[in-house]
Amino acid sequence: MTSLQKDKKSLIMDETEFGYIxxxxxxxxxxxxxxxxxxxxxxxxxxxxxxxxxxxxxLYATTDTIVEGIDxxxxxxxxxxxGYKSVAVSLSDLAAMGGGFSKIYALISASLPKNLAKPHFTxxxxxxxxxxxxxxxxxxxxxxxxxxxxxxxxxxxxFGIDKGxxxxxxxxACEGDALLVTGKLGGSILNKHLSFxxxxxxxxxxxxxxKINSMIDISDGLLADLDHILEASNxxxxxxxxxxxxxxxxxxxxxxxxxxxxxxxxxxxxDFELLFTTPIKEAVQIIHDKRLAKTPISIIGLIRKQKGIxxxxxMRKTSRIAPxxxxxx
Amino acid sequence: MTSLQKDKKSLIMDETEFGYIxxxxxxxxxxxxxxxxxxxxxxxxxxxxxxxxxxxxxLYATTDTIVEGIDxxxxxxxxxxxGYKSVAVSLSDLAAMGGGFSKIYALISASLPKNLAKPHFTxxxxxxxxxxxxxxxxxxxxxxxxxxxxxxxxxxxxFGIDKGxxxxxxxxACEGDALLVTGKLGGSILNKHLSFxxxxxxxxxxxxxxKINSMIDISDGLLADLDHILEASNxxxxxxxxxxxxxxxxxxxxxxxxxxxxxxxxxxxxDFELLFTTPIKEAVQIIHDKRLAKTPISIIGLIRKQKGIxxxxxMRKTSRIAPxxxxxx
Numbered sequence: 001m002t003s004l005q006k007d008k009k010s011l012i013m014d015e016t017e018f019g020y021i022x023x024x025x026x027x028x029x030x031x032x033x034x035x036x037x038x039x040x041x042x043x044x045x046x047x048x049x050x051x052x053x054x055x056x057x058x059l060y061a062t063t064d065t066i067v068e069g070i071d072x073x074x075x076x077x078x079x080x081x082x083g084y085k086s087v088a089v090s091l092s093d094l095a096a097m098g099g100g101f102s103k104i105y106a107l108i109s110a111s112l113p114k115n116l117a118k119p120h121f122t123x124x125x126x127x128x129x130x131x132x133x134x135x136x137x138x139x140x141x142x143x144x145x146x147x148x149x150x151x152x153x154x155x156x157x158x159f160g161i162d163k164g165x166x167x168x169x170x171x172x173a174c175e176g177d178a179l180l181v182t183g184k185l186g187g188s189i190l191n192k193h194l195s196f197x198x199x200x201x202x203x204x205x206x207x208x209x210x211k212i213n214s215m216i217d218i219s220d221g222l223l224a225d226l227d228h229i230l231e232a233s234n235x236x237x238x239x240x241x242x243x244x245x246x247x248x249x250x251x252x253x254x255x256x257x258x259x260x261x262x263x264x265x266x267x268x269x270x271d272f273e274l275l276f277t278t279p280i281k282e283a284v285q286i287i288h289d290k291r292l293a294k295t296p297i298s299i300i301g302l303i304r305k306q307k308g309i310x311x312x313x314x315m316r317k318t319s320r321i322a323p324x325x326x327x328x329x
Numbered sequence: 330m331t332s333l334q335k336d337k338k339s340l341i342m343d344e345t346e347f348g349y350i351x352x353x354x355x356x357x358x359x360x361x362x363x364x365x366x367x368x369x370x371x372x373x374x375x376x377x378x379x380x381x382x383x384x385x386x387x388l389y390a391t392t393d394t395i396v397e398g399i400d401x402x403x404x405x406x407x408x409x410x411x412g413y414k415s416v417a418v419s420l421s422d423l424a425a426m427g428g429g430f431s432k433i434y435a436l437i438s439a440s441l442p443k444n445l446a447k448p449h450f451t452x453x454x455x456x457x458x459x460x461x462x463x464x465x466x467x468x469x470x471x472x473x474x475x476x477x478x479x480x481x482x483x484x485x486x487x488f489g490i491d492k493g494x495x496x497x498x499x500x501x502a503c504e505g506d507a508l509l510v511t512g513k514l515g516g517s518i519l520n521k522h523l524s525f526x527x528x529x530x531x532x533x534x535x536x537x538x539x540k541i542n543s544m545i546d547i548s549d550g551l552l553a554d555l556d557h558i559l560e561a562s563n564x565x566x567x568x569x570x571x572x573x574x575x576x577x578x579x580x581x582x583x584x585x586x587x588x589x590x591x592x593x594x595x596x597x598x599x600d601f602e603l604l605f606t607t608p609i610k611e612a613v614q615i616i617h618d619k620r621l622a623k624t625p626i627s628i629i630g631l632i633r634k635q636k637g638i639x640x641x642x643x644m645r646k647t648s649r650i651a652p653x654x655x656x657x658x
């Protein structure tokens with residue numbers, strides 16, 4: 001779920017993708033070794049060795065597709081950037097489970113139109129894939145190239161082997177938790193969606209040293225992804241609008257299209273930042289943790305029992321809002 | 330690598346995909362736990378549990394993409410068939426490594442145009458995916474649905490956990506081995522490419538009871554995939570044209586398009602049968618193995634030292650031919 005928000009006119013989230021996914025999820029049955037199936041940022045499986053009673057590795061698996069004309073434009077993205085993004089989007093999903101992998105493996109499947117299945121495009125595309133893979137210690141173990149009469153479509157499937165940390169799910173947010181976010185939000189379409197750094201390092205540090213109750217990466221937009229946490233955890237949230245970290249790009253976009261910068265931070269897709277909840281005491285420690293000093297981290301609200309997302313604005317007035325985010329179809 | 334041969338005029342194999350893949354493979358580096366990397370039907374990885382010196386599971390991973398207009402046509406394939414095929418093509422890759430998995434997991438990534446991202450299409454599509462998954466004990470653990478302005482594109486990534494059998498590679502064919510094939514070949518485009526049975530059962534049986542030196546599934550065409558075995562094993566082959574099992578569909582196509590049925594069997598893509606080599610003595614036992622009686626298995630030739638593919642025809646004359654198969658781009 002990584003598509004850019006292109007159509008600013010329709011801020012109401014279309015339910016088609018989520019409706020379809022829920023319909024499927026109801027029909028999936030898992031054996032006990034599937035600790036987390038469809039419905040979180042990655043699946044998690046306990047792998048038992050054949051003939052051994054002793055267990056076990058955890059295997060985290062995720063897949064994501066980027067499509068030309070939706071997730072990037074060939075006119076404004078270089079082949080290197082397209083390759084980079086194709087893997088980085090899935091790395092962000094791995095990060096959202098709490099990071100911390102002893103190994104990460106990738107399978108890349110690219111569908112290319114005939115005129116681009118040539119070295120001038122495929123070589124730099126691979127170089128982008130290889131660059132991000134080396135940077136995050138990912139081994140590319142397989143792939144597939146097929147021909148298409150349509151847009152470039154690249155699917156990256158990653159799996160990570162754990163190193164003893166627990167997965168952090170979407171469904172663990174507790175009443176009283178603080179809500180935190182890494183980075184600055186909004187306006188990703190101007191550049192960041194092609195060059196963002198998957199927050200694997202931050203996620204592992206948080207998971208290793210703090211009690212993180214829930215986590216997700218922001219791909220559909222802050223409010224939409226917050227809603228995923230809230231729905232899975234059966235809670236609500238109160239956001240402090242003055243605390244939302246707004247990116248310079250969101251301000252820039254706001255000048256161009258007259259949509260408030262705060263709304264860009266709320267609803268633009270593809271920030272690929274971490275949104276997570278933790279007890280307030282830990283939240284304060286996280287804010288002052290020197291190991292995380294290079295990454296902006298903000299406390300933006302609180303988890304509460306009452307369902308829904310509420311905003312507390314600069315006048316200290318509270319109002320309820322609808323989750324807004326990328327319209328998938 | 331699963332695309333149908335559409336253009337019968339160009340029987341000469343285009344090297345673009347293979348050339349590109351080789352260029353990539355040279356640039357990939359693996360750590361020792363990657364037993365088989367890119368270049369076979371699946372990758373194989375040894376998974377060590379965190380904190381344990383004892384090992385370990387083998388994880389087989391493969392990915393494959395089907396694209397509308399190339400691998401199927403929306404006018405002639407039902408949504409169920411498209412779903413079935415999307416998973417079956419990857420199952421065939423797992424089979425080609427020697428079958429035998431204690432668990433198989435799937436991640437499915439579908440890019441759909443807006444008009445098809447509706448229940449009338451998505452529900453039967455999922456039912457096809459679910460049908461083949463249940464039949465082969467595959468658990469669907471995740472996926473992704475994205476929007477596209479182009480053709481339907483579905484990527485299935487499967488991984489299998491071993492149950493104590495060794496992987497069978499492409500590179501183990503020995504001089505003097507017999508060359509065998511399951512099923513009947515050619516004309517898959519008429520129906521079989523949408524409804525074939527991945528040969529997991531046969532592959533496991535062969536791997537468990539016989540010394541199979543090399544194996545591949547036929548996706549690009551008999552000669553093209555044979556060439557993959559020969560090149561990887563650094564040997565050649567002599568085929569007996571009278572022993573090639575030609576499918577009824579190949580005969581039917583031959584009448585329509587005046588291309589010999591034997592050439593259909595040689596070069597049509599998407600048979601998804603197993604092509605393998607084994608010592609002659611074992612080959613004879615395999616042919617008479619009652620457990621395999623339901624599946625036609627034919628001895629079609631011999632592996633020899635001299636490189637290249639040679640045909641021995643009905644007049645007992647021998648001639649060299651070029652590997653022919655699906656033109657990917």
